Amino acid sequence: MELSLSNHSSYPRIGDDAEHQLLRRTIAQRDKGEKTDDAVRAAEDRMTELALAEQVEAGLDLVTDGQIRWLDPISHLAAKLSGVRLNGLLRFFDTNFYFRRPVVEGKLERTGPLLLEEFEFAQEKSARSVKAVLTGPYTLARCSVNENGGAGGFDKMLEGYTGALAAEVAALAAAGAKVIQVEEPALLKHPDDFSRFEQSFSALAMSKDSAQLALVFYFGDPAPIYDHLQTLPVDLLGLDFTYSPDLVDRVASNGTARTLVLGLVDGRNTRLEDPAATARQLEKLARSADLNRAYLSPSCGLEFLPRDRARQKLKHLAVIRNTFLGSPS
């Protein structure tokens, strides 16, 4: 049996030593007029390369660019669309991390690529396949303020985000992205809104071409809507197992029609999982899910951890896999 290893999405863009403070330092210097925007881009490039190298060194099969250039998962995409201005800070779900809240005050339109350049840079620099990662339209809409008025304002906003991201998915697929991940944590806070979500996601999925589309949920318990999620047009379904003691049993008993991205390693806590206990969870899941095609992954992006701990977590994925497969780690 094989079980692939994947990073989730983000990776710390800072560490405690001078080398890993390059980006913070350069941005601070740029803000004081001492460095240029080009210098910031060069620092982002360098930190992206370091993030890629650490993922490869950890033995991952599928890596990300670490979202090093992102100020947060919402404004990085929304601010590039027309019809949006950014407002004050708001807490990102149940974290102690804050994002700039988009205010939608006009028609949402994609006027150029959102992530394409970042993806192409990472793919060129990486020794492993790079997964493109986007925050999904439903989550973007839920995290935005609608000032575009009128009846059905939220639905119009969702439609606008969906159209813009569908075009980006198409562009990423055309650029050679083999896996495109769409993250939709907001649905777990609004499970009764599944029909609306389904409509949006189905429209997005139509533009994936030959790429594999991964739909990923975190920061909540997906068990109550697990059966609904199985009906969505996705190739990969990513689940955060850290919020629910019952999710492993639910998946094991209900099975899966989708290839799973198994967020069994807690991306929010520094404590390393007991490899034997996690291997037992994998054994239970393997009874009903084909893990040959599945990925073992952190439960969420790793930028909620200090860099040294994030690196340990990635290396721990291989330890758990080896324990599960019965090989020495």
Add this chain to the structure above:
Amino acid sequence: MSRAKLQELGIDLPLFPITAVGSFPKPDFLLKARADFAKNRIRLGALEKAERQATEFWIRKQEGLGVDVLVDGEMYRGDMVAYFAEHLDGFEDGGLVRSYGNRYYHKPIITDEVHWVEPITLEWWKYARGLTSKPLKGVVTGPYTIMDWSFVEFYPDRRTACLALAKEIRQEVEALIEEGAKIIQIDEPAISVRPEELPVAIEAMHIVTDGLPAYFITHICYGAFEDIYPGMLDLPVDNFDLETSNSELDMLELFKKRRYTKDISFGVVDVHTHVVEEEQVVEQRLRQVLEVLPKEAIWVDPDCGLKTRTADEAIAKMQSVVTAAKALRAVTSDK
């Protein structure tokens, strides 16, 4: 209403008591001292001297503005959780994580059983009290927030970690009370973030406050109040200090649907904008809360600590709070 409790404690406050939430911006000389200390250019004594000087600056400033219940301004703290983690046994420094944009903080790790070893804030509270004859709040970070903003490695789950911290934080509260603190604020900004854990936070607050002779305030901000109201009223405190301006006073709609039963420290200025609210804006916010809650229950303050503003902005925002509260006090007190 807890006016009777305040009177029992010997505290006589005017209508619409004016207070600050906790932190004020560090003056430039203190920022420089902190940077120098971090680079080993000055000794601890020199840093503490600058911290005392800054504390006195803010005590004098609050008195001059006409604040009724003062705070020490937290000149000695960096991060509100890291400061307590540094002084409790059982924590390790966990390295940098991002707060927002290009801002980062050291997030502590609970690696062992937590223990309160000695008073953490007491010496600063005593120093500030010596500078003023006005009531001075003791301000401590609450166990739920310390737990939520730390990595929990030692304890098997979040609840166990939170309750263990509660027992230790109670000792800090007892130390403050023993020294004469009568108004104590337990900061719990994280409490509204996981509504399903509100019972844990309530259990912890009981451990911190039960049976202790003080008027207790809890400060909560930037979360989904609609998900924890009215359940949060079960927190055993006398006063909720709430961020209300930033959320456009939407708490009042909740209070209209389900009666609010405690005192409130009503945030009337937004701390995350450089814009200083005009007096009329602040007064209008106060009039809106007066339509919903009895005047005796209302305290007035900013939404949150002002440490992210410049000193001039913080002073101007406090001035708006004071002016509006006093104006309303003048026209309301006889009614």
